[in-house]
Amino acid sequence: MRTQRTTRPSSTSSRRPSLPSCSSARRRGALCALAPTTGLSPRAPSPTTATPPPAWWRARLSLRASAGSTTTTTSFFSMKASNPKVMVSAYRLLAAEMYDLGWDYPLHLGVTEAGEGEDGRMKSAIGIGSLLQDGLGDTIRVSLTEDPWLELEPCKRLKGIADEQREKKVWSQAVPTWRETTRDFKEFSKREGQLPLQKEGDDIDxxxxxxxxxxxxxxxxxxxxxxxxxxxxxxxxxxxxxxxxxxxxxxxxxxxxxxxxxxxxxxxxxxxxxxxxxxxxxxxxxxxxxxxxxxxxxxxxxxxxxxxxxxxxxxxxxxxxxxxxxxxxxxxxxxxxxxxxxxxxxxxxxxxxxxxxxxxxxxxxxxxxxxxxxxxxxxxxxxxxxxxxxxxxxxxxxxxxxxxxxxxxxxxxxxxxxxxxxxxxxxxSRMRNTKTEYVSCPSCGRTLFDLQTVTEEISKSTGHLPGVTIAVMGCIVNGPGEMADADFGYVGGAPGKIDLYVGKEVVQKAIPSEEAVEALIQLIKDNDRWVDKDEEEEEGAAEEPAAAAT
The missing domain is CATH 3.20.20.20 (Dihydropteroate synthase-like)
Incomplete structure:
Protein backbone atom coordinates (compact mmCIF):
# COMPACT_ATOMS: atom_id res chain seq x y z
CA MET A 1 0.00 0.00 0.00
CA ARG A 2 1.34 3.38 -0.99
CA THR A 3 2.03 5.98 1.70
CA GLN A 4 3.57 9.42 1.55
CA ARG A 5 6.67 10.40 3.47
CA THR A 6 6.60 13.76 5.19
CA THR A 7 10.39 13.97 5.28
CA ARG A 8 12.62 12.96 2.40
CA PRO A 9 16.40 12.98 2.17
CA SER A 10 17.70 16.12 0.54
CA SER A 11 19.54 15.39 -2.68
CA THR A 12 23.10 16.65 -3.01
CA SER A 13 23.38 15.50 -6.60
CA SER A 14 21.14 15.42 -9.61
CA ARG A 15 22.45 11.94 -10.35
CA ARG A 16 21.26 9.00 -8.33
CA PRO A 17 23.72 6.09 -7.94
CA SER A 18 22.48 2.90 -9.50
CA LEU A 19 22.00 -0.55 -8.04
CA PRO A 20 23.98 -2.87 -10.32
CA SER A 21 22.17 -5.97 -9.07
CA CYS A 22 18.94 -4.49 -10.40
CA SER A 23 20.13 -3.93 -13.96
CA SER A 24 18.12 -6.86 -15.32
CA ALA A 25 14.97 -5.61 -13.65
CA ARG A 26 15.51 -2.12 -15.02
CA ARG A 27 15.83 -3.45 -18.55
CA ARG A 28 12.44 -5.12 -18.11
CA GLY A 29 10.95 -1.96 -16.63
CA ALA A 30 10.26 -3.75 -13.35
CA LEU A 31 10.70 -2.54 -9.79
CA CYS A 32 13.72 -3.92 -7.94
CA ALA A 33 13.86 -4.34 -4.17
CA LEU A 34 17.16 -4.36 -2.34
CA ALA A 35 16.16 -6.33 0.73
CA PRO A 36 18.95 -7.28 3.14
CA THR A 37 17.67 -9.91 5.58
CA THR A 38 18.88 -9.31 9.13
CA GLY A 39 18.46 -12.99 9.94
CA LEU A 40 21.31 -14.00 7.64
CA SER A 41 23.84 -12.18 9.80
CA PRO A 42 26.25 -14.39 11.74
CA ARG A 43 25.19 -12.60 14.91
CA ALA A 44 21.43 -12.35 15.10
CA PRO A 45 19.86 -9.92 17.57
CA SER A 46 18.31 -11.38 20.70
CA PRO A 47 14.56 -10.82 21.31
CA THR A 48 15.30 -8.00 23.75
CA THR A 49 18.38 -6.66 22.02
CA ALA A 50 19.10 -2.98 22.03
CA THR A 51 21.05 -1.96 18.95
CA PRO A 52 20.77 -4.24 15.91
CA PRO A 53 24.26 -4.23 14.38
CA PRO A 54 23.41 -6.91 11.77
CA ALA A 55 20.68 -4.76 10.26
CA TRP A 56 22.83 -1.65 10.49
CA TRP A 57 25.87 -3.07 8.79
CA ARG A 58 23.88 -4.88 6.15
CA ALA A 59 22.15 -1.62 5.34
CA ARG A 60 25.41 0.28 5.12
CA LEU A 61 27.31 -2.35 3.16
CA SER A 62 24.44 -2.90 0.74
CA LEU A 63 24.21 0.82 0.14
CA ARG A 64 27.93 1.29 -0.38
CA ALA A 65 28.29 -1.77 -2.58
CA SER A 66 25.37 -0.79 -4.76
CA ALA A 67 26.72 2.66 -5.68
CA GLY A 68 27.19 3.04 -9.42
CA SER A 69 26.85 5.60 -12.13
CA THR A 70 23.58 4.96 -13.97
CA THR A 71 20.35 6.68 -13.07
CA THR A 72 17.36 4.54 -12.16
CA THR A 73 13.92 5.17 -10.81
CA THR A 74 12.87 1.54 -10.52
CA SER A 75 14.54 0.59 -7.24
CA PHE A 76 13.40 0.74 -3.65
CA PHE A 77 14.68 -0.53 -0.32
CA SER A 78 13.07 -3.12 1.92
CA MET A 79 14.73 -4.13 5.21
CA LYS A 80 13.49 -7.49 6.48
CA ALA A 81 13.23 -8.40 10.16
CA SER A 82 10.63 -10.19 12.25
CA ASN A 83 11.74 -8.26 15.34
CA PRO A 84 10.04 -4.82 15.27
CA LYS A 85 12.86 -3.18 17.24
CA VAL A 86 15.45 -4.41 14.78
CA MET A 87 13.25 -3.48 11.83
CA VAL A 88 12.71 0.10 13.07
CA SER A 89 16.40 0.63 13.80
CA ALA A 90 17.41 -0.82 10.44
CA TYR A 91 15.17 1.56 8.49
CA ARG A 92 16.29 4.58 10.50
CA LEU A 93 19.92 3.72 9.88
CA LEU A 94 19.18 3.13 6.22
CA ALA A 95 17.42 6.50 5.92
CA ALA A 96 20.35 8.23 7.62
CA GLU A 97 22.76 6.57 5.21
CA MET A 98 20.67 7.71 2.26
CA TYR A 99 20.72 11.28 3.59
CA ASP A 100 24.52 11.09 3.64
CA LEU A 101 24.62 9.75 0.08
CA GLY A 102 22.04 12.17 -1.26
CA TRP A 103 19.69 9.35 -2.19
CA ASP A 104 15.90 9.38 -2.05
CA TYR A 105 14.95 5.84 -2.96
CA PRO A 106 11.51 4.80 -1.70
CA LEU A 107 11.28 2.69 1.45
CA HIS A 108 9.00 -0.35 1.58
CA LEU A 109 8.03 -1.04 5.20
CA GLY A 110 7.05 -4.35 6.73
CA VAL A 111 7.60 -6.62 9.71
CA THR A 112 8.27 -9.93 8.03
CA GLU A 113 6.69 -13.18 9.26
CA ALA A 114 4.60 -11.24 11.82
CA GLY A 115 2.23 -14.14 12.52
CA GLU A 116 -1.52 -14.00 12.81
CA GLY A 117 -4.36 -12.40 14.72
CA GLU A 118 -3.87 -9.60 17.18
CA ASP A 119 -0.19 -10.42 17.74
CA GLY A 120 0.61 -10.17 14.04
CA ARG A 121 -1.21 -6.86 13.78
CA MET A 122 0.45 -5.51 16.91
CA LYS A 123 3.97 -6.36 15.76
CA SER A 124 3.23 -4.85 12.35
CA ALA A 125 1.87 -1.69 13.95
CA ILE A 126 4.90 -1.29 16.20
CA GLY A 127 7.28 -1.62 13.26
CA ILE A 128 5.43 0.05 10.40
CA GLY A 129 3.52 2.54 12.52
CA SER A 130 6.61 3.74 14.38
CA LEU A 131 8.36 4.57 11.13
CA LEU A 132 5.30 6.30 9.70
CA GLN A 133 5.27 8.40 12.89
CA ASP A 134 8.84 9.37 12.02
CA GLY A 135 7.78 10.34 8.49
CA LEU A 136 9.56 7.37 6.90
CA GLY A 137 7.98 4.97 4.44
CA ASP A 138 6.54 4.99 0.92
CA THR A 139 4.85 1.61 0.66
CA ILE A 140 3.80 -0.84 3.36
CA ARG A 141 2.87 -4.50 3.65
CA VAL A 142 1.39 -6.27 6.68
CA SER A 143 2.60 -9.88 6.53
CA LEU A 144 0.09 -12.20 8.24
CA THR A 145 -0.34 -15.95 8.47
CA GLU A 146 -3.89 -15.50 7.25
CA ASP A 147 -5.75 -15.40 3.97
CA PRO A 148 -3.94 -12.85 1.76
CA TRP A 149 -6.91 -10.50 1.41
CA LEU A 150 -7.01 -10.04 5.19
CA GLU A 151 -3.68 -8.20 5.05
CA LEU A 152 -5.19 -5.25 3.21
CA GLU A 153 -7.39 -3.84 5.98
CA PRO A 154 -4.64 -3.36 8.59
CA CYS A 155 -2.52 -1.76 5.84
CA LYS A 156 -5.29 0.73 5.12
CA ARG A 157 -5.74 1.49 8.80
CA LEU A 158 -2.04 2.04 9.48
CA LYS A 159 -1.84 4.35 6.50
CA GLY A 160 -5.03 6.05 7.68
CA ILE A 161 -3.52 6.80 11.09
CA ALA A 162 -0.59 8.62 9.48
CA ASP A 163 -2.82 10.35 6.92
CA GLU A 164 -5.22 11.51 9.62
CA GLN A 165 -2.44 13.10 11.63
CA ARG A 166 -1.04 14.78 8.55
CA GLU A 167 -4.41 16.11 7.43
CA LYS A 168 -5.19 17.43 10.90
CA LYS A 169 -1.66 18.83 11.07
CA VAL A 170 -1.20 17.04 14.38
CA TRP A 171 2.55 16.77 13.79
CA SER A 172 2.89 20.57 13.66
CA GLN A 173 0.63 21.48 16.59
CA ALA A 174 1.20 23.10 19.90
CA VAL A 175 4.12 21.36 21.53
CA PRO A 176 6.50 24.09 22.76
CA THR A 177 9.83 24.30 20.95
CA TRP A 178 12.52 22.03 22.34
CA ARG A 179 15.69 20.31 21.22
CA GLU A 180 15.99 16.56 21.53
CA THR A 181 19.24 15.07 22.83
CA THR A 182 18.11 11.88 24.57
CA ARG A 183 17.74 9.49 21.61
CA ASP A 184 20.55 8.16 19.45
CA PHE A 185 19.13 6.09 16.61
CA LYS A 186 22.56 4.53 16.04
CA GLU A 187 22.80 3.07 19.52
CA PHE A 188 19.86 1.90 21.62
CA SER A 189 19.84 2.88 25.27
CA LYS A 190 16.86 2.15 27.48
CA ARG A 191 15.79 4.72 30.03
CA GLU A 192 15.63 2.87 33.34
CA GLY A 193 12.80 3.99 35.57
CA GLN A 194 13.28 3.57 39.31
CA LEU A 195 10.97 0.83 40.54
CA PRO A 196 9.00 1.48 43.75
CA LEU A 197 10.95 1.07 46.96
CA GLN A 198 9.55 -0.22 50.21
CA LYS A 199 9.45 2.21 53.11
CA GLU A 200 9.28 1.56 56.80
CA GLY A 201 5.68 1.53 57.94
CA ASP A 202 4.16 0.47 54.60
CA ASP A 203 1.23 -1.88 55.18
CA ILE A 204 1.49 -3.44 51.71
CA ASP A 205 4.38 -4.52 49.51
CA SER A 429 8.19 -4.12 21.80
CA ARG A 430 10.54 -6.77 23.22
CA MET A 431 10.01 -5.73 26.81
CA ARG A 432 8.02 -8.36 28.70
CA ASN A 433 7.24 -11.91 27.59
CA THR A 434 4.03 -13.43 28.89
CA LYS A 435 3.42 -16.02 26.18
CA THR A 436 5.18 -17.91 23.42
CA GLU A 437 6.46 -15.77 20.55
CA TYR A 438 5.72 -16.99 17.04
CA VAL A 439 7.46 -16.10 13.79
CA SER A 440 5.30 -17.46 10.98
CA CYS A 441 5.24 -16.60 7.32
CA PRO A 442 2.30 -15.82 5.07
CA SER A 443 1.28 -18.45 2.56
CA CYS A 444 2.82 -18.32 -0.91
CA GLY A 445 3.31 -20.63 -3.87
CA ARG A 446 6.36 -22.24 -2.24
CA THR A 447 4.52 -23.27 0.92
CA LEU A 448 4.74 -27.02 1.49
CA PHE A 449 1.97 -27.44 4.08
CA ASP A 450 -1.20 -25.72 5.31
CA LEU A 451 0.41 -22.87 7.23
CA GLN A 452 -2.70 -21.57 8.95
CA THR A 453 -3.83 -24.97 10.20
CA VAL A 454 -0.38 -26.05 11.34
CA THR A 455 0.38 -22.71 13.01
CA GLU A 456 -2.88 -22.94 14.93
CA GLU A 457 -2.10 -26.52 16.00
CA ILE A 458 1.38 -25.56 17.16
CA SER A 459 0.15 -22.50 19.06
CA LYS A 460 -2.50 -24.54 20.89
CA SER A 461 0.15 -27.00 22.05
CA THR A 462 2.97 -24.56 22.84
CA GLY A 463 1.35 -21.21 23.63
CA HIS A 464 2.15 -21.45 27.35
CA LEU A 465 5.93 -21.07 27.01
CA PRO A 466 6.86 -17.42 27.64
CA GLY A 467 10.42 -16.69 26.63
CA VAL A 468 10.36 -19.28 23.85
CA THR A 469 10.22 -18.22 20.19
CA ILE A 470 9.00 -20.72 17.60
CA ALA A 471 9.22 -20.16 13.85
CA VAL A 472 6.74 -21.82 11.49
CA MET A 473 8.05 -21.43 7.95
CA GLY A 474 6.47 -22.81 4.81
CA CYS A 475 9.66 -23.57 2.88
CA ILE A 476 13.46 -23.53 3.02
CA VAL A 477 13.89 -20.65 0.54
CA ASN A 478 13.49 -17.74 2.97
CA GLY A 479 12.69 -19.68 6.12
CA PRO A 480 16.12 -20.27 7.70
CA GLY A 481 17.23 -16.68 7.17
CA GLU A 482 14.04 -15.00 8.34
CA MET A 483 13.61 -17.11 11.47
CA ALA A 484 16.97 -16.20 12.98
CA ASP A 485 15.30 -14.78 16.11
CA ALA A 486 13.66 -18.14 16.84
CA ASP A 487 14.73 -20.72 19.40
CA PHE A 488 13.04 -23.50 17.44
CA GLY A 489 12.01 -23.79 13.81
CA TYR A 490 9.38 -25.87 12.00
CA VAL A 491 10.19 -25.62 8.29
CA GLY A 492 8.73 -27.29 5.22
CA GLY A 493 11.64 -29.16 3.64
CA ALA A 494 9.79 -31.12 0.95
CA PRO A 495 6.17 -32.03 0.20
CA GLY A 496 4.88 -33.86 3.28
CA LYS A 497 8.22 -33.51 5.09
CA ILE A 498 9.27 -31.12 7.86
CA ASP A 499 12.73 -30.05 9.03
CA LEU A 500 13.19 -29.00 12.65
CA TYR A 501 15.72 -26.40 13.78
CA VAL A 502 17.31 -25.33 17.03
CA GLY A 503 18.37 -21.77 16.40
CA LYS A 504 19.85 -21.71 12.90
CA GLU A 505 20.91 -25.36 12.92
CA VAL A 506 18.75 -28.07 11.37
CA VAL A 507 18.66 -30.98 13.81
CA GLN A 508 16.01 -33.27 12.30
CA LYS A 509 15.19 -33.62 8.62
CA ALA A 510 12.35 -35.06 6.56
CA ILE A 511 9.97 -35.78 9.42
CA PRO A 512 6.52 -36.86 8.14
CA SER A 513 4.09 -33.96 8.53
CA GLU A 514 1.69 -35.97 10.69
CA GLU A 515 4.46 -36.57 13.24
CA ALA A 516 6.14 -33.18 13.10
CA VAL A 517 4.21 -31.26 15.78
CA GLU A 518 4.85 -33.96 18.38
CA ALA A 519 8.48 -34.06 17.28
CA LEU A 520 8.70 -30.29 17.80
CA ILE A 521 7.29 -30.61 21.31
CA GLN A 522 9.79 -33.34 22.10
CA LEU A 523 12.61 -31.18 20.73
CA ILE A 524 11.57 -28.34 23.05
CA LYS A 525 11.56 -30.79 25.97
CA ASP A 526 14.97 -32.17 25.02
CA ASN A 527 16.35 -28.63 25.17
CA ASP A 528 14.87 -28.02 28.65
CA ARG A 529 12.53 -25.26 27.45
CA TRP A 530 9.27 -27.09 28.11
CA VAL A 531 6.94 -26.68 31.08
CA ASP A 532 3.68 -28.53 31.53
CA LYS A 533 0.49 -26.55 31.37
CA ASP A 534 -0.88 -25.69 34.77
CA GLU A 535 -3.84 -27.95 35.51
CA GLU A 536 -5.64 -25.02 37.08
CA GLU A 537 -5.02 -23.00 33.92
CA GLU A 538 -6.60 -25.71 31.77
CA GLU A 539 -9.59 -25.96 34.10
CA GLY A 540 -9.88 -22.18 34.17
CA ALA A 541 -9.92 -22.02 30.38
CA ALA A 542 -12.95 -24.28 30.36
CA GLU A 543 -14.70 -22.02 32.85
CA GLU A 544 -13.91 -18.72 31.11
CA PRO A 545 -17.36 -18.09 29.60
CA ALA A 546 -19.04 -18.57 32.96
CA ALA A 547 -16.51 -16.39 34.74
CA ALA A 548 -16.83 -13.63 32.19
CA ALA A 549 -20.59 -13.65 32.45
CA THR A 550 -20.74 -13.23 36.21
Missing amino acids: IRNVLHRDGSVISVVTPESLSSPDALYYDLGCKTAVGMPFKDLATSDSILVTGTVAADDKAARTALRRMQEVGIGVISDAADLEASPIANAIALYSLEEAAKSSVKLPKGAIRYAITVSGNEEDAVLDKLKGMDPLLLMLKVPEGVSRVHASRRVFESLKKAGLDAPVIHHIEHGDVEKDDVVLRTGSEVGVSLVDGNGDGVCIQGPFDLSFLRTTSFGLLQG
Missing part, protein backbone atom coordinates in the same frame (compact mmCIF):
# COMPACT_ATOMS: atom_id res chain seq x y z
CA ILE A 206 4.58 -1.51 47.20
CA ARG A 207 7.37 -3.10 45.15
CA ASN A 208 4.93 -5.24 43.17
CA VAL A 209 2.72 -2.47 41.78
CA LEU A 210 5.07 -2.12 38.78
CA HIS A 211 7.04 -4.77 36.88
CA ARG A 212 10.72 -4.46 36.01
CA ASP A 213 10.15 -5.51 32.38
CA GLY A 214 7.17 -3.26 31.72
CA SER A 215 3.91 -2.68 33.55
CA VAL A 216 0.25 -2.96 32.61
CA ILE A 217 -2.23 -0.70 34.36
CA SER A 218 -5.93 -1.40 33.82
CA VAL A 219 -8.67 1.22 34.13
CA VAL A 220 -11.62 0.09 36.26
CA THR A 221 -14.81 1.76 37.39
CA PRO A 222 -16.21 1.74 40.94
CA GLU A 223 -19.15 -0.27 39.58
CA SER A 224 -16.86 -3.07 38.35
CA LEU A 225 -15.37 -3.37 41.84
CA SER A 226 -18.79 -4.44 43.09
CA SER A 227 -18.53 -7.63 40.96
CA PRO A 228 -15.13 -8.86 42.13
CA ASP A 229 -15.16 -12.36 40.59
CA ALA A 230 -15.66 -11.00 37.08
CA LEU A 231 -13.13 -8.24 37.74
CA TYR A 232 -10.47 -10.68 38.93
CA TYR A 233 -10.95 -12.71 35.77
CA ASP A 234 -10.71 -9.63 33.53
CA LEU A 235 -7.52 -8.55 35.30
CA GLY A 236 -5.96 -11.95 34.58
CA CYS A 237 -5.93 -13.18 38.17
CA LYS A 238 -6.11 -16.76 39.25
CA THR A 239 -8.64 -17.35 41.99
CA ALA A 240 -9.07 -19.83 44.80
CA VAL A 241 -12.09 -19.74 47.10
CA GLY A 242 -12.89 -16.23 45.89
CA MET A 243 -9.38 -14.92 46.58
CA PRO A 244 -7.35 -13.41 43.71
CA PHE A 245 -3.73 -14.30 42.98
CA LYS A 246 -1.36 -12.73 40.49
CA ASP A 247 -0.49 -14.76 37.41
CA LEU A 248 1.98 -14.25 34.58
CA ALA A 249 -0.29 -11.83 32.68
CA THR A 250 -2.15 -10.16 35.54
CA SER A 251 -2.48 -6.38 35.49
CA ASP A 252 0.16 -4.88 37.77
CA SER A 253 -2.04 -2.04 39.00
CA ILE A 254 -5.49 -0.58 38.47
CA LEU A 255 -6.55 3.01 37.89
CA VAL A 256 -9.93 3.63 39.50
CA THR A 257 -12.01 6.25 37.69
CA GLY A 258 -14.43 7.79 40.15
CA THR A 259 -15.20 7.71 43.84
CA VAL A 260 -15.62 4.36 45.59
CA ALA A 261 -18.46 4.66 48.07
CA ALA A 262 -17.40 4.17 51.67
CA ASP A 263 -20.31 1.79 52.29
CA ASP A 264 -19.68 -0.42 49.23
CA LYS A 265 -18.34 -3.41 51.15
CA ALA A 266 -17.84 -5.60 48.08
CA ALA A 267 -15.76 -2.94 46.34
CA ARG A 268 -13.71 -2.20 49.44
CA THR A 269 -13.03 -5.88 50.01
CA ALA A 270 -11.96 -6.32 46.38
CA LEU A 271 -9.55 -3.40 46.65
CA ARG A 272 -8.02 -4.75 49.83
CA ARG A 273 -7.61 -8.25 48.43
CA MET A 274 -5.95 -6.97 45.27
CA GLN A 275 -3.54 -4.86 47.29
CA GLU A 276 -2.67 -7.86 49.45
CA VAL A 277 -1.48 -9.81 46.39
CA GLY A 278 0.52 -6.92 44.96
CA ILE A 279 -1.92 -5.14 42.62
CA GLY A 280 -1.54 -1.40 43.08
CA VAL A 281 -4.55 0.90 43.39
CA ILE A 282 -4.27 4.34 41.78
CA SER A 283 -7.02 6.92 42.10
CA ASP A 284 -7.46 10.62 41.47
CA ALA A 285 -6.45 12.65 44.51
CA ALA A 286 -9.80 14.48 44.55
CA ASP A 287 -11.69 11.17 44.65
CA LEU A 288 -9.50 9.98 47.51
CA GLU A 289 -10.17 13.22 49.38
CA ALA A 290 -13.90 12.54 49.03
CA SER A 291 -13.67 8.84 49.95
CA PRO A 292 -10.27 7.60 51.15
CA ILE A 293 -8.81 4.23 50.11
CA ALA A 294 -6.21 2.71 52.38
CA ASN A 295 -2.75 2.26 50.82
CA ALA A 296 -3.78 3.95 47.58
CA ILE A 297 -1.59 5.93 45.18
CA ALA A 298 -2.97 9.46 44.73
CA LEU A 299 -2.92 10.82 41.17
CA TYR A 300 -2.38 14.54 40.54
CA SER A 301 -2.03 16.51 37.34
CA LEU A 302 1.32 18.24 36.96
CA GLU A 303 -0.43 21.61 37.16
CA GLU A 304 -1.98 20.63 40.51
CA ALA A 305 1.29 19.32 41.88
CA ALA A 306 3.18 22.40 40.68
CA LYS A 307 0.90 24.85 42.51
CA SER A 308 1.94 23.67 45.94
CA SER A 309 3.73 20.81 47.63
CA VAL A 310 1.81 17.56 47.38
CA LYS A 311 -0.20 16.66 50.47
CA LEU A 312 -1.39 13.07 50.38
CA PRO A 313 -5.08 12.41 51.03
CA LYS A 314 -5.97 10.32 54.05
CA GLY A 315 -4.97 6.68 53.55
CA ALA A 316 -2.76 7.29 50.50
CA ILE A 317 0.87 6.18 50.79
CA ARG A 318 2.39 7.48 47.53
CA TYR A 319 1.54 9.85 44.71
CA ALA A 320 1.71 9.80 40.92
CA ILE A 321 1.59 12.65 38.41
CA THR A 322 -0.14 12.94 35.05
CA VAL A 323 1.78 14.85 32.38
CA SER A 324 0.57 15.74 28.89
CA GLY A 325 3.74 16.78 27.09
CA ASN A 326 2.31 20.09 25.88
CA GLU A 327 2.64 21.98 29.17
CA GLU A 328 4.49 25.27 29.22
CA ASP A 329 8.21 24.90 29.88
CA ALA A 330 7.86 26.54 33.28
CA VAL A 331 5.29 23.96 34.34
CA LEU A 332 7.22 20.99 32.97
CA ASP A 333 10.33 22.25 34.75
CA LYS A 334 8.46 21.82 38.05
CA LEU A 335 9.12 18.09 37.80
CA LYS A 336 12.59 18.81 39.10
CA GLY A 337 12.66 18.08 42.80
CA MET A 338 9.46 16.00 42.78
CA ASP A 339 9.46 12.36 43.82
CA PRO A 340 6.39 10.66 42.33
CA LEU A 341 6.04 6.88 42.37
CA LEU A 342 5.31 7.05 38.64
CA LEU A 343 4.26 9.38 35.85
CA MET A 344 1.20 8.82 33.67
CA LEU A 345 1.89 10.27 30.22
CA LYS A 346 -1.49 11.14 28.71
CA VAL A 347 -1.25 13.25 25.55
CA PRO A 348 -4.37 15.31 24.72
CA GLU A 349 -6.39 14.75 21.57
CA GLY A 350 -5.04 16.78 18.67
CA VAL A 351 -1.43 16.82 19.88
CA SER A 352 1.26 14.63 18.33
CA ARG A 353 1.87 11.84 20.82
CA VAL A 354 5.32 11.05 19.46
CA HIS A 355 6.57 14.63 19.79
CA ALA A 356 4.89 15.28 23.15
CA SER A 357 6.28 12.02 24.55
CA ARG A 358 9.81 12.73 23.38
CA ARG A 359 9.59 16.19 24.92
CA VAL A 360 8.60 14.69 28.28
CA PHE A 361 11.52 12.27 28.26
CA GLU A 362 13.85 15.11 27.35
CA SER A 363 12.52 17.10 30.32
CA LEU A 364 12.92 14.15 32.68
CA LYS A 365 16.54 13.79 31.67
CA LYS A 366 17.10 17.51 32.20
CA ALA A 367 15.43 17.32 35.63
CA GLY A 368 17.35 14.21 36.65
CA LEU A 369 14.08 12.43 37.41
CA ASP A 370 14.03 8.65 37.02
CA ALA A 371 10.39 7.97 37.87
CA PRO A 372 8.81 5.22 35.74
CA VAL A 373 6.65 6.51 32.88
CA ILE A 374 3.41 4.77 31.94
CA HIS A 375 1.98 5.62 28.52
CA HIS A 376 -1.73 6.30 29.05
CA ILE A 377 -3.68 6.19 25.78
CA GLU A 378 -7.45 6.57 25.53
CA HIS A 379 -9.52 5.37 22.59
CA GLY A 380 -13.00 6.45 21.60
CA ASP A 381 -15.72 4.52 19.82
CA VAL A 382 -13.56 2.62 17.32
CA GLU A 383 -13.11 -1.01 16.33
CA LYS A 384 -10.81 -3.33 18.25
CA ASP A 385 -8.34 -3.51 15.36
CA ASP A 386 -8.01 0.28 15.55
CA VAL A 387 -7.09 0.01 19.24
CA VAL A 388 -4.35 -2.51 18.45
CA LEU A 389 -2.96 -0.64 15.46
CA ARG A 390 -3.10 2.87 16.91
CA THR A 391 -1.63 1.79 20.25
CA GLY A 392 1.14 -0.11 18.48
CA SER A 393 1.91 2.91 16.31
CA GLU A 394 1.64 5.76 18.80
CA VAL A 395 2.98 4.08 21.94
CA GLY A 396 5.22 1.50 20.28
CA VAL A 397 7.29 4.27 18.70
CA SER A 398 8.41 5.30 22.20
CA LEU A 399 8.84 1.80 23.59
CA VAL A 400 11.15 0.66 20.78
CA ASP A 401 13.30 3.67 21.65
CA GLY A 402 13.51 2.50 25.26
CA ASN A 403 11.32 5.35 26.49
CA GLY A 404 8.56 4.04 28.70
CA ASP A 405 7.97 1.61 31.54
CA GLY A 406 4.49 0.40 30.73
CA VAL A 407 1.10 1.14 29.27
CA CYS A 408 -2.44 1.95 30.34
CA ILE A 409 -5.03 1.53 27.57
CA GLN A 410 -8.45 3.04 28.21
CA GLY A 411 -11.58 2.78 26.09
CA PRO A 412 -15.13 1.44 25.75
CA PHE A 413 -14.03 -2.19 25.47
CA ASP A 414 -14.01 -5.20 27.74
CA LEU A 415 -11.24 -5.02 30.29
CA SER A 416 -9.79 -8.40 29.35
CA PHE A 417 -9.22 -7.30 25.75
CA LEU A 418 -7.49 -4.08 26.82
CA ARG A 419 -5.27 -6.04 29.21
CA THR A 420 -4.21 -8.65 26.65
CA THR A 421 -3.60 -5.88 24.10
CA SER A 422 -1.38 -4.14 26.64
CA PHE A 423 0.68 -7.26 27.20
CA GLY A 424 0.82 -7.80 23.44
CA LEU A 425 2.28 -4.31 23.06
CA LEU A 426 4.97 -4.99 25.67
CA GLN A 427 5.88 -8.32 24.10
CA GLY A 428 5.89 -6.91 20.58
